Amino acid sequence: MTYMPLLFSLEGKKVLLIGAGAIGQRKLEKLLNYTSSITIMTKECSHSMKKIIHENKLILITKSYEPNDVKDYDIIIATIDNLDLQKSIYQEAKKYSKLYNCVDFPEYCDFMFPSIVQKGDLQIAFSTGGYSPGLAKALRALFERIIPDAVIPFLEEMKVLRKMHPKGENRQKIFHDKVNVFVKQHFIMPTNGEDLNGKTR
Numbered sequence: 001m002t003y004m005p006l007l008f009s010l011e012g013k014k015v016l017l018i019g020a021g022a023i024g025q026r027k028l029e030k031l032l033n034y035t036s037s038i039t040i041m042t043k044e045c046s047h048s049m050k051k052i053i054h055e056n057k058l059i060l061i062t063k064s065y066e067p068n069d070v071k072d073y074d075i076i077i078a079t080i081d082n083l084d085l086q087k088s089i090y091q092e093a094k095k096y097s098k099l100y101n102c103v104d105f106p107e108y109c110d111f112m113f114p115s116i117v118q119k120g121d122l123q124i125a126f127s128t129g130g131y132s133p134g135l136a137k138a139l140r141a142l143f144e145r146i147i148p149d150a151v152i153p154f155l156e157e158m159k160v161l162r163k164m165h166p167k168g169e170n171r172q173k174i175f176h177d178k179v180n181v182f183v184k185q186h187f188i189m190p191t192n193g194e195d196l197n198g199k200t201r
């Protein structure tokens, strides 16, 4: 199966994170960049996890997962260290038409966590389809260095300009020129005489 990268809004969605170990904490820290509508259900919870839950006013349910616990949530993420349970929660998620991720079986996931470069409003997500998360992480670290911080004010400026200029050909030309100048200033360009759209200059 191949996974389609989409930008997905978590607004109004209720997330259930099952398990609160090292991997659960990593997933929670990532989710918190996008939503705080998160319930954590876990047998045991570390001090560091409790601190994050308290600081972000999240809901903690300290108990073992039981059948049908998924039904009141939209998105379920299982980070438990019990592989059979990861698979059986998948069956329940399907029964209730919920979106499911578990951390040990890409084939039991409706979606997976990519490795994300975040600079202001720019996001770049790396995925290897689950075949080498380590490579996704290494590429993320590399691109965090390659993408200049100047992209942050550039996108701030573009946000303002998008609102100022009415849609149409004139706006497209202004934006196209600005992007070309920005890219030429900050990246090494191809030397085959083509511009950013593959057209010969």
Ligand SMILES: C[C@@]1(CC(=O)O)C2=NC(=C\c3[nH]c(c(CCC(=O)O)c3CC(=O)O)Cc3[nH]c(c(CC(=O)O)c3CCC(=O)O)/C=C3\N/C(=C\2)[C@@H](CCC(=O)O)[C@]3(C)CC(=O)O)/[C@H]1CCC(=O)O
Residues within 6 Å of the ligand: 026, 027, 030, 101, 102, 103, 104, 105, 106, 111, 112, 113, 114, 115, 116, 126, 127, 128, 129, 130, 131, 132, 133, 134, 135, 136, 137, 140
């Ligand atoms: C990208 C990242 C996002 C995040 O977690 O936020 C992420 N894993 C990261 C790191 C990482 N994970 C692992 C290592 C050790 C090296 C290695 O195995 O490569 C490292 C590297 C490290 O820790 O240094 C081990 C591992 N991971 C999975 C398994 C199960 C298996 O393969 O059986 C095992 C074996 C467990 C074991 O048995 O030991 C499965 C998944 N991990 C995914 C995401 C999804 C696929 C993403 C994709 O490639 O498309 C998927 C399918 C499910 C999911 O988690 O959604 C995050 C980097 C964050 C960053 O940027 O820093």
Ligand SMILES: NC(=O)c1ccc[n+]([C@@H]2O[C@H](COP(=O)([O-])OP(=O)(O)OC[C@H]3O[C@@H](n4cnc5c(N)ncnc54)[C@H](O)[C@@H]3O)[C@@H](O)[C@H]2O)c1
Residues within 6 Å of the ligand: 018, 019, 020, 021, 022, 023, 024, 041, 042, 043, 044, 045, 063, 064, 065, 079, 080, 081, 082, 083, 085, 102, 103, 104, 133
């Ligand atoms: N996807 C990834 O990126 C990745 C990376 C490394 C490891 N893993 C996998 O992640 C899994 C979890 O690893 P970890 O280091 O966080 O484990 P851990 O033992 O530190 O944490 C497991 C958590 O699940 C909770 N738990 C266990 N059974 C439960 C149940 N029945 N109901 C509710 N909570 C329960 C425990 O209380 C604990 O909080 C492992 O199976 C490992 O193979 C995934």
